[in-house]
Each structure stands twice: as structure tokens, then as C-alpha cells.
Amino acid sequence: MAVIKSRRAILVLALLSLAVLAGCGEQRVLEKLGFIQIVGYDKGPNGQLRVSFYLPKFGPEFGMTKGEYLSTIARSSKEGKTKVGRQTNWDIVSGQLRNVLISDSLAREGVWPHLDTLFRDPTISPRVKISIVEGEVADILGKNYEQHPGVSTYLDHLLETEINEEAIPRVSLFEFERDFLDDGIDAVMPIIKDAGQHLEVIGLAVFRVDKYVGKIDSDDIPIFSMLYGDNKKLDIYQAMDDDRQGPSHVMLGSVKSSRKVKVKRLPSGQFELELRIRAQGLVTEYRGDLLMTNEDQRKQLERAISEKLAERAEQLISLLQEKKSESLGFGKYVRNSMSYRAWKQLDWREEFSEAKIDCRVQFTIQNFGKIR
Amino acid sequence: MREKLAHIHVVIMIYMVEAGLVLFRFPQMEAEYFGTNGWVSLLICFAAAALNILLLLPVHKMAQGRSIFDIMEQSVPRLLLLPFYLVIAAVWGMTASLASKEYVHILKLVSFPTVTPALFALAIGSLAYYLYGKGIYNIAKAAMIFFFLSAWMTLLLGYFISEFQFARMTPFLFQGSHQMFVGFLNIFPAYLGFELVMLMIPYADGKTKLVRAAFLSTFFAAVLYLIVGIVCFGVFSLQQLKLVPFPVLDLLADIRFPFMERIENVFYGFFLFSNIVTSTVYYWAASQFVGRISLRLNSKLAGALIIAVCTCVSLIPDTLMETEAWVRNVGYAGIGVAIGLPVVVTGFLLLQKGKGRYGRDQK
Numbered sequence: 001m002a003v004i005k006s007r008r009a010i011l012v013l014a015l016l017s018l019a020v021l022a023g024c025g026e027q028r029v030l031e032k033l034g035f036i037q038i039v040g041y042d043k044g045p046n047g048q049l050r051v052s053f054y055l056p057k058f059g060p061e062f063g064m065t066k067g068e069y070l071s072t073i074a075r076s077s078k079e080g081k082t083k084v085g086r087q088t089n090w091d092i093v094s095g096q097l098r099n100v101l102i103s104d105s106l107a108r109e110g111v112w113p114h115l116d117t118l119f120r121d122p123t124i125s126p127r128v129k130i131s132i133v134e135g136e137v138a139d140i141l142g143k144n145y146e147q148h149p150g151v152s153t154y155l156d157h158l159l160e161t162e163i164n165e166e167a168i169p170r171v172s173l174f175e176f177e178r179d180f181l182d183d184g185i186d187a188v189m190p191i192i193k194d195a196g197q198h199l200e201v202i203g204l205a206v207f208r209v210d211k212y213v214g215k216i217d218s219d220d221i222p223i224f225s226m227l228y229g230d231n232k233k234l235d236i237y238q239a240m241d242d243d244r245q246g247p248s249h250v251m252l253g254s255v256k257s258s259r260k261v262k263v264k265r266l267p268s269g270q271f272e273l274e275l276r277i278r279a280q281g282l283v284t285e286y287r288g289d290l291l292m293t294n295e296d297q298r299k300q301l302e303r304a305i306s307e308k309l310a311e312r313a314e315q316l317i318s319l320l321q322e323k324k325s326e327s328l329g330f331g332k333y334v335r336n337s338m339s340y341r342a343w344k345q346l347d348w349r350e351e352f353s354e355a356k357i358d359c360r361v362q363f364t365i366q367n368f369g370k371i372r
Numbered sequence: 373m374r375e376k377l378a379h380i381h382v383v384i385m386i387y388m389v390e391a392g393l394v395l396f397r398f399p400q401m402e403a404e405y406f407g408t409n410g411w412v413s414l415l416i417c418f419a420a421a422a423l424n425i426l427l428l429l430p431v432h433k434m435a436q437g438r439s440i441f442d443i444m445e446q447s448v449p450r451l452l453l454l455p456f457y458l459v460i461a462a463v464w465g466m467t468a469s470l471a472s473k474e475y476v477h478i479l480k481l482v483s484f485p486t487v488t489p490a491l492f493a494l495a496i497g498s499l500a501y502y503l504y505g506k507g508i509y510n511i512a513k514a515a516m517i518f519f520f521l522s523a524w525m526t527l528l529l530g531y532f533i534s535e536f537q538f539a540r541m542t543p544f545l546f547q548g549s550h551q552m553f554v555g556f557l558n559i560f561p562a563y564l565g566f567e568l569v570m571l572m573i574p575y576a577d578g579k580t581k582l583v584r585a586a587f588l589s590t591f592f593a594a595v596l597y598l599i600v601g602i603v604c605f606g607v608f609s610l611q612q613l614k615l616v617p618f619p620v621l622d623l624l625a626d627i628r629f630p631f632m633e634r635i636e637n638v639f640y641g642f643f644l645f646s647n648i649v650t651s652t653v654y655y656w657a658a659s660q661f662v663g664r665i666s667l668r669l670n671s672k673l674a675g676a677l678i679i680a681v682c683t684c685v686s687l688i689p690d691t692l693m694e695t696e697a698w699v700r701n702v703g704y705a706g707i708g709v710a711i712g713l714p715v716v717v718t719g720f721l722l723l724q725k726g727k728g729r730y731g732r733d734q735k
Binding site for chain 2: 015095122123125126127174177178179181182183184329332333335336340
């Protein structure tokens with residue numbers, strides 16, 4: 001009996017040691033690792049890339065505000081990583097990558113070939129956010145924004161806040177890959193710019209296939225969001241026609257919106273898209289003649305706001321039509337309205353650029369705040 | 373009185389055997405082979421599985437508690453059956469060992485790029501042996517616990533409600549499909565596992581309702597696959613789904629928690645539970661055949677032999693692609709066994725019934 005017990009004990013010990021020793025196979029010592037949190041791509045000389053990395057430094061001597069900026073010229077992202085590995089004493093790893101930045105000049109030539117490694121490398125999360133930089137990425141990563149924590153934390157928090165506030169749509173590797181590969185929609189990315197002491201989200205880049213072809217100003221992003229899908233809390237500044245007091249405007253807060261798309265094909269073969277947007281929100285600022293306590297006048301204001309919003313929406317769509325970028329995803333509805341074969345034979349981007357768009361907005365004021 | 377398997381234990385155990393690693397792969401296969409709304413193919417596979425389960429019904433009804441070995445050996449000398457036993461033992465043993473091997477390969481892809489898969493495969497083999505050694509009753513009870521440890525993850529799918537878009541699914545059925553039959557053969561093994569109840573006849577009584585249990589577990593697996601399939605087709609675009617080899621891993625990776633990054637690594641770890649049940653139950657089934665090949669082998673030795681041999685053989689495919697090719701081929705063989713074995717046993721039973729009646733008539 002004792003022999004059996006001791007044999008079993010030895011076996012259990014052997015199995016335990018197997019489990020414990022497995023941990024020695026691939027060691028990751030935190031102090032020796034350099035976590036890439038931002039990777040950036042600029043156009044380099046001779047068709048190469050300038051690949052830049054930002055690694056925060058951990059430990060009491062650094063605090064959380066310092067980081068290391070590394071940059072090199074390489075033919076690909078991973079070659080760049082290998083090259084900068086020779087410049088630093090860290091073991092560089094990609095598992096904590098949070099943001100990918102691409103310069104606008106590079107994005108105009110097409111981004112898909114440069115993103116292969118980001119989709120392929122299993123250590124890189126599909127949640128990594130991806131943005132365009134107006135100017136050079138290297139300039140941002142190499143800069144010290146004194147009022148803010150290290151650039152990776154600053155940028156990440158900036159984008160996350162904007163996404164949570166619905167000021168910009170969430171664009172991570174997953175969303176970009178999904179929309180790039182869907183034949184009924186083109187991808188978008190936020191655009192960031194170095195504004196001296198700060199970074200600023202200045203708009204939304206719209207793509208045709210994988211090329212950056214047009215920019216929507218940040219003021220118009222809420223309008224884009226209304227056309228793009230359902231929203232819960234948009235903030236929209238809307239200039240109104242001048243009245244007796246002079247310039248008039250209204251600020252709409254916590255706007256909830258939903259869109260409906262109806263597809264028709266006219267006898268000429270041209271597509272007609274009927275967009276119906278229902279929105280409701282608060283008036284958080286108003287300068288104008290109308291008295292919102294008066295129902296007629298409030299309705300009048302609602303109508304005026306609705307018309308203005310529809311006007312802006314149509315202008316935005318015209319821009320997309322001009323750029324032949326189908327970033328609003330109407331193609332998904334067109335695809336679903338016809339046979340598979342007819343859809344496959346259709347050049348939707350071309351058709352979209354000539355489609356007739358009828359956009360109507362119905363805005364309802366939920367309340368107008370503490371004063372009448 | 374000898375312990376008998378409880379109905380619920382068999383349902384959960386077979387469910388755990390079925391709903392394994394294939395969860396990670398099948399949305400990609402559906403998109404690749406069946407194109408738009410490829411998830412519908414799961415219903416076809418489920419219908420086929422249900423028909424296959426019907427084949428088990430006469431075996432269960434007519435066996436009257438006898439094991440399928442007793443039934444077959446009553447009509448044919450054991451010696452002639454040995455090659456047949458060997459083939460089935462090999463198919464099921466390899467199904468078990470390759471399931472672990474594939475798990476390890478995906479683990480290597482996700483978390484441990486430089487570790488040798490053999491080490492993990494051996495560790496999982498040892499775990500499976502320990503569970504195997506406790507016997508089928510305890511395996512069923514362990515499966516129950518493992519079920520509760522891993523089933524909660526199904527709730528995570530609720531996370532994707534906000535990302536889901538019907539417009540993305542398109543109204544087209546199976547457009548852009550190719551080699552749908554191959555696709556069917558590749559997806560159907562996702563339902564395999566129910567055929568193992570044939571071996572549980574001696575361990576069950578009337579209350580166990582084996583065939584009903586097999587149907588229920590396959591039904592629950594189908595519901596799970598269907599939900600996962602629909603979520604994938606509404607969250608991924610079709611071409612993306614074709615491109616990504618393990619869409620469900622990407623889905624898990626999309627879940628955001630403020631306190632932890634890369635949570636999918638943790639979730640993947642929980643799948644080890646269902647993987648171990650799959651392996652252990654298949655090893656158990658294979659060992660029943662091995663034990664019949666050599667009557668001198670006791671059950672523990674038969675298990676150790678099949679686990680050791682199959683684990684070693686599973687080390688031959690070196691890469692993930694090779695392993696997947698082996699998994700596919702063993703899956704095809706598994707389909708053959710799932711259909712062939714009940715048909716053959718039913719044949720023997722009918723033969724014996726006929727002979728029996730003939731004998732009585734003579735009297």
C-alpha cells in the first residue's frame with residue numbers, strides 16, 4: 001500500500017513539475033520588455049516606410065509620463081520593428097499596442113498592404129485603434145506634450161473619450177478590416193493633427209477601397225454619424241438663419257437618432273435613396289427669436305432645425321459622391337434590394353456617385369433647459 | 373446494484389464532446405464553402421445528424437442491455453472482427469488526440485508562439501488519462517462540472533447585440549458558395565459525438581434514454597452553433613469571415629473590459645475543459661475496442677495504450693495546417709463510423725432476431 005501511495009505521489013509531483021516547468025519555456029520579464037503602444041507609418045525614401053514606435057517606460061524612475069520614441073526606415077512594419085530592436089535595450093513586444101497612426105500622404109496611396117502584419121500577428125489585438133495623421137506621424141511621436149501624460153496615454157485617452165462621447169465612430173483594426181472587405185461600404189478613420197501644445201481630432205477620413213480620398217470636418221462628424229447609423233448622444237452645433245437679433249444658432253445635446261434607408265431604382269436605371277432620419281434631443285444653447293414655450297414657435301424651430309440638418313446631410317453626401325466613397329454603407333441596402341447576380345454586376349461606387357439622394361430629417365426638441 | 377448513467381449526465385457529456393474546438397473554426401468554413409448566410413448549412417447538418425441519431429434507435433431498442441461487442445461477436449467470430457475493431461479504435465483515438473493537438477496549436481498561435489506543442493499535448497494526454505482512469509460514470513460527472521465552468525461563456529455573445537447588423541447578413545442564401553458537399557463533410561463532424569452512446573448501453577438502464585440524450589445534446593449543440601453562426605454573419609462581413617481562420621477568437625478579442633486587455637487569452641483557457649471531455653470520452657470509446665481486441669488487457673492498460681499511441685501519432689503533423697488536414701480526414705472517417713457502425717450492428721441484430729424466430733418456429 002505504501003509503495004502504491006509513494007508511486008502516486010511521485011507521479012503527481014512529476015505532473016506538477018511539468019506544469020510548473022512549462023512556465024520556464026517562454027519567459028516574459030516585465031522589466032525587460034518594451035511594450036509598443038503606438039506604431040506609426042510615414043512615407044520613407046525610395047518607396048520605403050518610416051516606421052515609428054512609441055514605448056512607455058515603466059518603473060519608479062520614469063513615472064508614467066516618459067516614453068521612448070524609436071524610428072527607422074524600413075521596407076515593412078516588422079522589418080522596422082527588428083531594426084529598432086537594435087537601437088534599444090528593451091525586448092520589444094507588440095501585445096500592448098493600442099494605436100496605429102498612418103500619415104495622410106501614405107494613406108492616399110492605399111493602406112491595406114501596410115496593415116497585413118497588424119491583422120496577421122496574433123499578439124496584436126483586433127481592438128487596436130487606427131487613425132490618420134495630418135502631417136508626419138514621426139513628428140507627433142517624437143514630441144513632448146508637456147501638459148499631458150506620455151503621448152501614448154494622451155492619444156489613447158483622447159480617442160477613447162471622443163469615441164465614448166460619440167464624437168467619432170470607433171475604428172479599430174476589426175472595424176476597418178470588416179468594412180474594407182465588405183462590398184457595400186467603405187471604411188473611415190479619424191484624422192488627428194498636431195496643434196502645437198495639443199493633439200486634435202480634426203475630422204474623419206473617408207476611403208475609396210483602401211485609399212484616403214476625402215475629409216469630413218469635425219463639425220460635420222455628428223451629421224455623418226446620423227447618416228451612418230443609430231446614435232445615442234450626439235452634440236450638434238447648428239447655425240440658423242439670421243433673425244432680428246442678428247446671427248442665430250442652436251446647440252443640440254444628447255441627440256438620439258435613427259436612420260432608415262429605402263432604395264428605389266428609377267426607370268432610367270438611376271438609384272434613388274430615401275433617407276429618413278428621426279432625431280430627438282435637448283436644446284442646450286439657443287440664440288434667436290423663437291419662444292420655445294410657445295408650441296407653434298417650438299414646432300417652427302424644430303422644422304427649421306430639421307431642414308438645416310437635412311441640408312448639411314445632403315452636402316456631406318454630395319462630397320462623398322464626388323469622391324466616390326461609400327463610407328455611409330448604403331450599398332448594403334442596395335445589395336439587399338436586388339438579386340445577388342445583379343449586385344455582382346453592379347459597379348456600386350460609380351452608381352452611388354450618380355444616385356439621387358432624398359434626405360429628410362425629423363428633429364424633435366425633448367426639452368430646452370432651465371430657462372424659458 | 374451497479375451504478376447506471378443518469379440521463380442528464382449523458383446529455384451534458386455528449387454536448388461537451390460535440391461543442392468543442394470546432395466552434396472557433398466553423399463560421400469560417402460556412403463562409404468559405406456556403407457563402408452568404410452560410411450559417412443555414414448548420415441546419416442541414418443538424419438534420420443529417422438527427423437522421424443519423426435515428427439509426428441508433430434500433431440498436432438501442434433491440435440490444436436489450438447487451439454491448440455492441442456481444443451483439444457482433446454472437447454472429448461473427450471475434451477474430452474476424454478484430455481489424456474492424458482496430459479501425460474504429462484508431463479513428464476515435466485519433467479524434468481524441470487530434471482534438472488536443474489542435475487546441476495546443478491554437479494556444480501556440482494565441483499565447484505561446486515559441487513553445488513546443490508536444491509538451492502541451494503530452495500534458496493534456498496525461499490529464500485525459502487521469503480522468504479516463506475514473507471510469508465513465510465519473511467522466512460524466514466531471515463533464516457536468518466542466519460544463520458549468522465553461523458554459524457561461526455563451527452569455528458573452530450578448531455583448532455583440534449592439535454590433536450586429538441584419539443588413540450585413542444579406543438576404544441571399546448560399547451565394548458565392550463552392551464545393552458545398554466538401555463544406556458539409558467538414559462541418560458535419562461538429563455534431564459527431566452522439567454515436568458514442570452506442571457503447572454506453574451496458575452502463576445505462578431504461579431511465580437513461582440514451583438515444584433521447586444523444587438527440588438532446590446534439591440539439592443543444594446545434595442551438596449553440598446556430599447562435600454563434602448568426603452572430604458571426606451579422607458582426608463580420610462575408611469576405612472578412614472567409615479571411616479570418618478563427619472568427620470566434622476575434623469575437624472574444626473584441627470584448628472590452630476596463631481592467632484587462634487581451635481577455636480572449638483567458639477565455640480560450642476555459643475551452644480546455646470541453647476539450648478534455650471531448651478527448652477523454654473518445655479515448656474511453658476507443659479503449660472499449662482495444663479492450664476487446666486483447667481480452668487480457670485491463671481497462672486502465674487499454675486506456676493508457678490508446679492514449680499513449682494516439683498522442684504519439686498526433687505529434688506527427690507538425691504545423692497547424694497539417695494538424696487541421698489530419699483533423700479533417702479523421703472527421704471524414706468519423707462520419708463513416710457514425711453512420712456505418714449502427715447500420716452494421718442493426719444488421720446483426722436483425723439477423724439474430726430472424727434466426728431466433730426461425731429457431732423457435734422449428735421447435
